[in-house]
Amino acid sequence: MKRISHLTGTIAGMACSMALAAFLTPTTLLATPTGSAPESAANVHPEQWPRIAWPKVVTDADEAKIAALLQQMDAACKVGQVIQGDIASLTPEDVARYNLGSVLNGGNSGPYGNDLAPPRDWLKLADAFYTASVRGRPGCPGIPAIWGTDAVHGHSNIIGATLFPHNVGLGAMRDPDLIEKIGAATAAEIRVTGQEWTFAPTVTVPQDYRWGRAYEGYSSDPALVASYVGRMVRGLQGPPTTDRVLAGPHVIASTKHFIADGGTTDGHDQGDAEIDETTLRLVHGAPYLPAIENGVATVMTSFSSWNGVKIAGNKGLVTDVLKDRLGFGGFVVTDWNAHGQIAGCTNASCPQALLAGVDMYMAPDSWKPLYQSLLKQVQNGTVPMDRLDDAVARILRVKARLGMFEMGAPSTRPLAGQWNLLGSPEHRAIAREAVRKSLVLLKNTGVLPLKQGARLLVAGDGADDVARQSGGWTITWQGTGLTRDQFPGATTLWEGLKSAAEASGGSAELAADGRFKQKPDAAVVVFGETPYAEFQGDIRSLQLRSDLTGPLATMKALKAQGIPVVAVMLTGRPLFVNPELNAADAFVVAWLPGSEGEGVADVLYAKDGADFTGRLPTAWPRTARHGDDPLFAYGYGLAMAQGATPWTALPEDPGVAAEAVPGVYLQRGQAQTGWSLVLTDPYAAPHVVGPVPAATPGGRIAITAIDKDVQEGARRIVVGKGPEPVTIALEAASPRDLSRETNGDVLLLVTMKLDARPGAPVTVAARCGNGPCGAPVALPELAALPIGEWTTLAVPLKCLLPAGSASNAVSSPLVLATRGPLSFGLASVTLGTKGDIVAGCKASAK
CATH class of the missing domain: 2.60.120.430 (Galactose-binding lectin)
Structure with missing residues (x-):
């Protein structure tokens, strides 16, 4: 069994702390079924999982309405409700004709074929989909479609929106209160453009940071992740009551990816978590307890497998554990065409997913053939009508909870079209605070804080690039191919440092290669990873690609000239950087801070007494080999108030070959x-x-x-x-x-x-x-x-x-x-x- 650490961490502020504490006890850890014959590794034992009380979020009148709607719906109408298509592959007329229950915009999809569309176009298209969906026909009452979007670090598909630090950085700040504020700010910005549903928060517990989605997880510690989840769900959805979500400044959330997406062998995205059920329950199941207790409306299944069985096709996990044992009362949605990876399935046909307990298929470009095959499978009895009715009822409950049946078109709802809320000063202030609190200081021999009134050089290839500092899932899926003008109101690290230097009475110069015009008193060199998302970020070893190591030579050249160097690393994960740690006088992990780069300058200059408070959300590697002893333990982080700290030179051999550029x-x-x-x-x-x-x-x-x-x-x-x-x-x-x-x-x-x-x-x-x-x-x-x-x-x-x-x-x-x-x-x-x-x-x- 994999080593499980930090299980005694305090889960402050969690409403379900008692349930989680029981969940993490040695008794639970050691529980095994009695009198059982040998079973396959993918068999699950629901009785070993805790019971959670699902809150009352719909009224008795809502239930009566849902029952009445089901009576009016023919099979074709019901099948449409369980299918979600991508806006790049369908039209409002398609939604009306096939009675589709939902649409989504994938990472590279945007209104009218433009993923860089202005906010007004998003709201305009939201109205078009809504109007089409409520048209109805005989045998199918008009049922509003809901629109899901990947607002994973702010409303990150929208130009001008606030971009918060990615989750790995938020994990470093250890601040559940701020997490809830981030959720609320994100929800408000989503409502401006008319969507009702975000595919967030990601509640994965990464165990191998070679995984390309590791930065979407708050921490490798399940207790830390669990301490955040309920607060983020509340920030997005509001408290779990029968009040209509859309009546306030909220949206529905989706915890993902159920389950153990962060536990796959070798950190392989969409791979196989070859772990025992105790680890599955104790590590990867822990975040779902506070999510369910706080009434998360949807859960998204993972692409990945558990011991060889795809999660979206695992009835034991989706139905027996998630719904029946943990009490989840919302609906389950798959990931992008993930149903097609289930044994015996294709993107165009997969009754197995619905039979396993999935309620909605995310079928971005396969929605039409899937609709056709599923309708036939319902008509011939392959899919029992009671399973379809249960899935549709769950979807209708979420729509009733939202207020979809009475709130009208998206443009008529609260906050819609209030463009000033996108990237508002209040939201940017929250993001800037999150940046300050997420920074982790690994080394300081005395150069920090930066001196007031000094000349500062800012160097490195990541210093003046909002897209680079924001990472994947930023406007586009991979966060690449973007230009500065697509981030109005944002601040790069260079811009923040320049402003802070001048405010202190000093000056700043930008030179990516470190070749200055006037010798500085100190230099900040910004380096690290470039943006990626999902499997395109998978790596074979914990080190920077060879094409990203150039700034090390800049650091060494500056040091050779007697210039103190502060290294600032942009990264979605801890990596072997011993040469850079040795070369720099101070080393700061900035993670992927998002749009508010001046938050870095606030701390480097100790603005208003600011200091480093961030702590590592996972261990930092001593070599590039996964599994070696760490260099810095989970929870490590220095403060400038400690003064200069001694440094012993580190070995610079990564222990493995250089990382190739993937693809x-x-x-x-x-x-x-x-x-x-x-x-x-x-x-x-x-x-x-x-x-x-x-x-x-x-x-x-x-x-x-x-x-x-x-x-x-x-x-x-x-x-x-x-x-x-x-x-x-x-x-x-x-x-x-x-x-x-x-x-x-x-x-x-x-x-x-x-x-x-x-x-x-x-x-x-x-x-x-x-x-x-x-x-x-x-x-x-x-x-x-x-x-x-x-x-x-x-x-x-x-x-x-x-x-x-x-x-x-x-x-x-x-x-x-x-x-x-x-x-x-x-x-x-x-x-x-x-x-x-x-x-x-x-x-x-x-």
Whole structure:
């Protein structure tokens, strides 16, 4: 069993502290079923889990109305209620026609096809969906649809909204009162644009910080996480009463991801938590107790598995434990197409999820075929009507609790259209306080606090970048591809430090590379991770990628000139940074602070007596190997009031190989480790590209080096005309699993420069094993690229890896084919979410 630590932590302010205390006792820990035959590791024992009292949140009159509605609803109407589609894949007319119960906006979805849409468009579309949903028809009374959004650190899809620190930073501040204020501020901003439901809070308890979602968890300590959950739920929803949620400044919440998403082997996102039930209950189940006692309206199941069984298909956990034992009275929703990962299911058909206890399918782009299959399964008895009725009744109860049946269109509700609430001074002040309280000081040999009236240099590649300091789930899914003008009212770390320096009578200079114009009295170097979300943030070892370590040289260069250095790290997780800790005179972990960068300056300059109060929410690693003894224990953190603290130089060997850049197959014209660029002429042997210049036998395909960014930073490929197509392919040394990326709408990004218009059509395909994954896709977009300009052409993986393909065994994600002639420059092939031009999914003509 994995080691369980910090179980005796105080759970201050929790209404269910007595229940949780009993839950964490040694008696519970050691409880085992008696007289039982050997069982599979995925069997669950509900009697070992605690009972929680679900609060009364709907009235008897509400229950009578729900019963009456069910009597009026035919099977098609009921099926529609249990399905949620993404706004990028449906219209208000679809919601009306299919009686859909909910819509969502995924991380890269926005109103009218624009994920950067202004707030007014979000409210306008919310009205359109509402109006369509209440239209009704014979056999289906008008039932308002609810709109869910990932407001995970503020209303983070909206330009101009307040962005709070991500949860890992909030865990460092140890302040449940402030958590509730953050929840309330977030709810108010969501109401401005008309949504009713946030997919938050994330209540995971990460046990392996190689996981790409670890920063969404408050802490590795279940007691700390549990101490926050009830307060965040109250901040978002208000107290659990029969009052209508929408009558006040609130929305409904969703605790996620049930259960043990933070306990998967090797921190693999959507992986398998190979743990015993005691650990499942004691560590990963603990946060659900205060959530349920505070009436959380929805629970989202995890993509992941417990001992080989997908959670969304595990009736023992979803129905027997969550609903029947823990008493959860809201409704259960899946994650993005997660039902398709259940054994025997596809995205288009999965009665198993509903039978396991799921009440609503999150079927972003699969909603229509899922609706059709589920209706047939209800009609033929595969899904019993009483299970469908229970799911629909749970959804209707939440809608009644919200006040959806009487509150009218979103634009008519309280706070709607009050644009001044987005990023309001009051909300930004809460976020700034959270930034101050989240900072953790790991080292200070005396340079902090920064001296009043001094000259300050601010350096590092993260110093002047709101997107970088805000992390993933910021406007876009990955938090990438953003510009400064998309963060009105926000403050970068540089801007905050400059303002503080000048307010103290000093001055500040920004130089990312540390090359100053006037020698400073001290330097702040900002470095760390770049934004990521979900599986794109999974890493193999606890260290920065090699392309992110450049600021270390800046620190060393400044120190060599006698300049004291304060290192400020932007990160979603603790990482091996011994070289940076050794190089700096002070080291501050800022986590992912969000939009209010001046909160960092407040503490560095000790504004109004501010000092470091943050404490590590999990242990800090001594090496880059997961599981090694920590360098700093959970709860560690210095204060400036302690004065200078001694420092002993740390060993700088991470203990493992350098971390590769994930999702990069070809960079600067060269195939990366584990990949080969292969040129194939059907009349000659394939040529694996090595040194250039080179050509295939016979010379039909030639490759040379050209410059891009650096000398020979790309390759030019020239294809001669011929009777049969040639191929240019990236081949993997071993098959790659791209199933998560395909489901996540990730793109294959090809950065290229067209030298002339192609003389024949060009297609793109992928190989799975020795055969094609799907039909070749026509690329008319390539022929239309601007001549002589570097452009990133994006091909959706879903085009290359269609449903039913072996997307878990991709041997070549890129196979370009043409009869030629064709001449182009090739700089990189990567996975990502933003391209200059996105290819369609039209199959090529035979």
